[in-house]
Amino acid sequence: MSKKRLRSREWYEGANADAFMHRSWMRNLGFPADMFDGRPVIGICNTWSELVSCNGHLDRLAEFVKRGVYEAGGLPIEFHVTPLPEANLRPSAMLLRNLVSMDVEETIRGNPFDGVVLLAGCDKTTPALLMGAASCDLPTILVSGGPMLSGNVRGQTVGSGTSVWRLSESVKGGQITLDEFMDAEAGLTRSVGSCNTMGTASTMALLSEAMGIALPENGAIPAVDGRRFALGQLSGRRIVELVREDLPLSTFLNRRSFENAVRVNAAIGGSTNAVIHLQAIAGRLGFDFALDDWDCLGSGVPTLVDVMPTGRFLMEEFFNAGGLPALLRTLCENGVIDGDAPTCNGRTIRENCLSAQNFNEDVIRPLDNPVVNDGSIVVLRGNLVPGGAVLKRCAASPALMQHRGRVVVFDSLEDYERRILDPELEIDETCIMVLRNCGPKGYPGMPEVGNMGLPPKILARGITDMIRISDARMSGTAYGTILLHAAPEAAAGGPIGLVQTGDFIEVDVQNRRLSLDVSEDELERRRRVTTPKLPEVNAFQRVHVDHVLQADRGCDFEFLVGHRTAGIPAKSH
Numbered sequence: 001m002s003k004k005r006l007r008s009r010e011w012y013e014g015a016n017a018d019a020f021m022h023r024s025w026m027r028n029l030g031f032p033a034d035m036f037d038g039r040p041v042i043g044i045c046n047t048w049s050e051l052v053s054c055n056g057h058l059d060r061l062a063e064f065v066k067r068g069v070y071e072a073g074g075l076p077i078e079f080h081v082t083p084l085p086e087a088n089l090r091p092s093a094m095l096l097r098n099l100v101s102m103d104v105e106e107t108i109r110g111n112p113f114d115g116v117v118l119l120a121g122c123d124k125t126t127p128a129l130l131m132g133a134a135s136c137d138l139p140t141i142l143v144s145g146g147p148m149l150s151g152n153v154r155g156q157t158v159g160s161g162t163s164v165w166r167l168s169e170s171v172k173g174g175q176i177t178l179d180e181f182m183d184a185e186a187g188l189t190r191s192v193g194s195c196n197t198m199g200t201a202s203t204m205a206l207l208s209e210a211m212g213i214a215l216p217e218n219g220a221i222p223a224v225d226g227r228r229f230a231l232g233q234l235s236g237r238r239i240v241e242l243v244r245e246d247l248p249l250s251t252f253l254n255r256r257s258f259e260n261a262v263r264v265n266a267a268i269g270g271s272t273n274a275v276i277h278l279q280a281i282a283g284r285l286g287f288d289f290a291l292d293d294w295d296c297l298g299s300g301v302p303t304l305v306d307v308m309p310t311g312r313f314l315m316e317e318f319f320n321a322g323g324l325p326a327l328l329r330t331l332c333e334n335g336v337i338d339g340d341a342p343t344c345n346g347r348t349i350r351e352n353c354l355s356a357q358n359f360n361e362d363v364i365r366p367l368d369n370p371v372v373n374d375g376s377i378v379v380l381r382g383n384l385v386p387g388g389a390v391l392k393r394c395a396a397s398p399a400l401m402q403h404r405g406r407v408v409v410f411d412s413l414e415d416y417e418r419r420i421l422d423p424e425l426e427i428d429e430t431c432i433m434v435l436r437n438c439g440p441k442g443y444p445g446m447p448e449v450g451n452m453g454l455p456p457k458i459l460a461r462g463i464t465d466m467i468r469i470s471d472a473r474m475s476g477t478a479y480g481t482i483l484l485h486a487a488p489e490a491a492a493g494g495p496i497g498l499v500q501t502g503d504f505i506e507v508d509v510q511n512r513r514l515s516l517d518v519s520e521d522e523l524e525r526r527r528r529v530t531t532p533k534l535p536e537v538n539a540f541q542r543v544h545v546d547h548v549l550q551a552d553r554g555c556d557f558e559f560l561v562g563h564r565t566a567g568i569p570a571k572s573h
Contacts, residue, residue: 043113044065044077048062054194061232065143065235081104092444094446117239118141121145126142126144144219148192206264210264217324221323252343255282255289265377267331304370306362309395317360384496391482403430403467413447435449436497441548442491450470452470492550505517
């Protein structure tokens with residue numbers, strides 16, 4: 001056991017005026033004197049807010065974490081950070097991810113914490129908290145809020161997010177009535193918790209477990225299940241042990257665990273948003289994790305989890321089938337992931353899943369019966385996207401993996417919304433839709449609008465997929481043959497800003513090519529007469545636009561990249 005001096009002792013130890021003041025101002029909260037006698041101080045970073053319905057139970061979960069911290073002989077101190085509501089925040093929760101990471105980092109850095117428990121739920125809260133905590137590198141455990149209960153509408157199981165897109169397209173295509181669509185509203189999300197599909201929230205919760213920064217079963221226990229709160233209590237106990245063992249976050253989050261995460265993401269059919277978030281976290285930890293690593297490391301890994309949007313089931317059924325431990329056992333036994341990677345409970349990935357069982361092979365498929373043979377994130381490059389674009393292969397249509405089509409350009413989200421319903425729009429199913437000026441700088445904040453809905457006249461013919469390309473992101477709950485994160489974006493002078501309606505684009509997934517059939521001379525001519533469009537911005541948005549990196553580098557601020565530690569802040573007097 002480490003004998004390293006606790007960081008919190010710099011605040012609370014001694015009879016001098018500083019220590020007296022620090023203890024005194026905590027004791028007015030009702031803490032007895034012996035709470036400052038040398039026990040580890042644990043910060044509980046809580047993203048509860050009424051603005052974030054997905055995280056609406058985290059205030060209760062925090063009480064169980066505190067219970068565990070007390071049981072293990074620590075002192076828990078709860079703090080809140082800026083909320084990130086994916087459903088309501090405009091223009092995009094992604095705009096504030098880096099801001100929240102700074103909030104987390106500076107709160108940890110400036111206060112007497114020896115270790116931290118991160119309570120995350122909705123999409124951007126997990127990466128924001130991990131980014132901030134990675135910049136401090138104290139002992140850390142993440143506890144996810146868990147997915148909501150399965151939705152049900154008119155006796156049919158429906159998934160949050162995924163079924164919204166399907167129902168909305170069905171209305172536009174005339175397959176269901178507007179009244180039927182509105183009836184689904186209340187049944188779609190029946191409890192607190194994040195999306196019950198394999199959206200970004202569940203993806204990041206599962207990847208956190210796979211990388212060893214969360215306890216086993218963290219990723220899939222439903223939000224309202226008593227076992228979620230028990231997990232919180234166990235995490236509270238364990239964080240005190242991690243402090244005493246002097247095991248910082250970087251013990252578990254390293255190149256090895258990120259390689260596992262890429263392969264697990266393919267196996268679960270995870271969100272494309274994980275690409276951006278993991279690159280940003282790796283950047284904070286100071287090691288190289290390139291965009292092409294997603295393609296190289298994940299290539300050939302089958303999607304085994306049959307959960308929407310790729311599959312048929314929901315997260316509650318995935319948990320009941322055995323959850324991530326059951327999947328990890330299959331992946332370990334077949335050499336898909338590194339089972340010797342350490343985890344925050346003191347055991348390896350392999351040791352954690354030795355006794356896991358798969359109770360439903362329809363939900364967690366065996367290797368010889370995958371949902372998709374190759375579920376990896378594909379990275380395409382070419383003169384249209386020299387920095388790359390990503391495709392979630394397991395959510396795409398096989399028939400569109402090689403395609404050449406006439407381009408229909410939408411110059412902004414507003415332009416798309418204004419024109420897409422027009423029956424006179426010159427477009428058919430062979431065309432390729434291009435949306436631009438929705439990237440990190442261009443919107444700003446890179447909203448989840450890349451999964452553009454199809455024109456009603458095409459939906460009415462029973463066609464449900466077309467190739468769509470954008471410099472935006474896509475919700476993890478969405479699906480289709482959609483090429484995202486085009487880099488550089490239009491607002492940064494990327495070639496996607498030079499595309500014109502009537503041009504032709506060739507998509508060749510097998511050879512990883514995304515090419516604009518326009519000569520370099522013509523592109524150069526267009527560059528000379530094209531000025532990238534930047535949005536009008538407020539104060540923080542100006543910081544974002546001036547300092548955000550492109551999607552292929554994780555969309556972090558360039559001044560936040562690089563390994564740092566919490567250290568001991570200078571005294572204020």
